[in-house]
Amino acid sequence: MANRQLIIGNKNYSSWSLRAWLLLKHLQIPFEEIRIPLFQPGYHQKILQHSSAGRVPILKEDGHTIWDSLAIAEYLAEQHPTLWPADASLRAYARAAVAEMHAGFMALRQELPMNCRAIQRQLEYSEQAARDIERIEAIWLQCQQLEQQHQIQGPWLLGDFGIIDAFYAPVALRLQGYQIPLQAHSRSYLQCQLDNPLLKQWIEEGQNESEIIEEEEVGTTSC
Template identity: 55%
Template sequence: MPTLVIGNKNYSSWSLRPWLVLKHLGIGFDEIQLELDTPTFKQQIGLYSEAGRVPVLVVDKLKIWDSLAICEYLAEVHPHLWPDDRNARALARAITCELHSGFSALRNELPMNCRAQQRQIEISAEARSDLERIEQLWQQCSNTRTPEQNSAGPWLFGRFGIVDAFFAPIVIRLLGYRLSLSANSIAYVELQRSNPLLQAWIRAGQAETTVLPHEEAGGVE
């Protein structure tokens, strides 16, 4: 049985991605949850990863300490986590990698917070530009989805894949803060919101009682 080491479900956006993929695949796994920003966090995560961050997937003696590396490890046995078509697969990977390595303004100004609901917030031009880029990517996927992908499902490349799991934390952010979105983006947010697996994560995050002040943003709901 693999073990996924994660942070607080309310706040840990990176932990959500592989958790969602494992759940989607129906793979049984144990969860070890560590409280972020506590005096003991570094020592506890140090048992699993010298990088000192969650998530980590532990499979026997193997420890994988990065959300994308974990998903790629799973995709080697479950290749349908990426699109079948080679060109579509390259695009899905490019989008996933862009998300993995960028969007720092959006990340900093709109922390993932399952408990936040439509909070009022002012965002910088940089965060606005990150948001516009995300909407552009979703629009590009809608515009280029092939009939085969459409018949496979409603996700960015048809069936649910790693690229969708990587956008799930962004969707929780968009549910948490009041921001204007295109009709296409709203439809994708609603699609993600209707995923029972994401709903289960959100409920678990909302049930947590820890409040990390620096992860709290936005005003009266």
Template identity: 45%
Template structure:
């Protein structure tokens, strides 16, 4: 499913599984973890209520812990079920709305997609630290430490492999999936810090930015007015 139209069977699925979904997120400009499930839900037309809690404010922690004791965003509340952590949320959505094929339908492609998302979820610490997501900023040439460059190299390998083996329609596994949403914050980082990519990989990054769900997130991130000084300082350092 490539746009934000609601699948004909989705209303029935919502009635059957969960009548109301609420997604708690941080600032769209900064919160890469929040971006992932938000983009998935928008891309596949899954209706939800959004609660945005700005980060770095005096009441941020208390507002987040009102939804989850883990104290971090994103958080999905589905009636009496609370799911936290972006990967757990995406897996929950894939289970609840299996008809939408949030993961690739082919079992080999699906296993590969889960593997690269798990690698993204647990790795690339240098890229995260040295090039934190800051969509509003233009920081070309910043953050290119040896560790970040090694992470960029590995991500480039992942993208090239997936696009070659699975991506005839231009996304990592053909149609837009959780995998593309999971790497969307990386695309934001590459854009902010002016990372140079091979032409085919830059074309992929451009397709991700042009996807309606990602484009909406970027537009709303740019419109935000809050600033998180420690985050901005780390971005520019």
């Protein structure tokens, strides 16, 4: 069996870690999980022991190190091509949507941090964050339209669960946690994400963590 470790941050807060973890779990690939709680004294040194990039997630397999969530996803897809849609045009769309997530949506990422413990919170957010949410809803809608055109069944974005769904899973948590009003098509995809037993497992484990990162605690709890 391969010697494989996934180094992750706090389950409660680390959205990039969640993406890599979900893909490995979905593929039922065995791995040792090494959790480094972020922004605790000495955390950076601990990450540096695994990768000089100093960020999680990091996948270590049989002596090589992959230090970025998208690179980990692509690495897994080489062995498991079903992580991308089979059709070339859908695959290109999925890759573009994943690239947009990986490189963009800065306002959403900054203002609505992923926080598994944020349940029914209320939050004021900027116009830019609102535009990010609008854009995400447009991507999800176009995925559903493409599925119809290609006669593919949902409930995931472009066929079976894949990299695109892993990349938008933390977005679902953010939209749910801060009670963002959504169109019907987005609500049904959000529910599909929240019903995923693997995401449920991650959320539960995140909620049970003890560390608090004050900067990531935003919004107020409604009574």
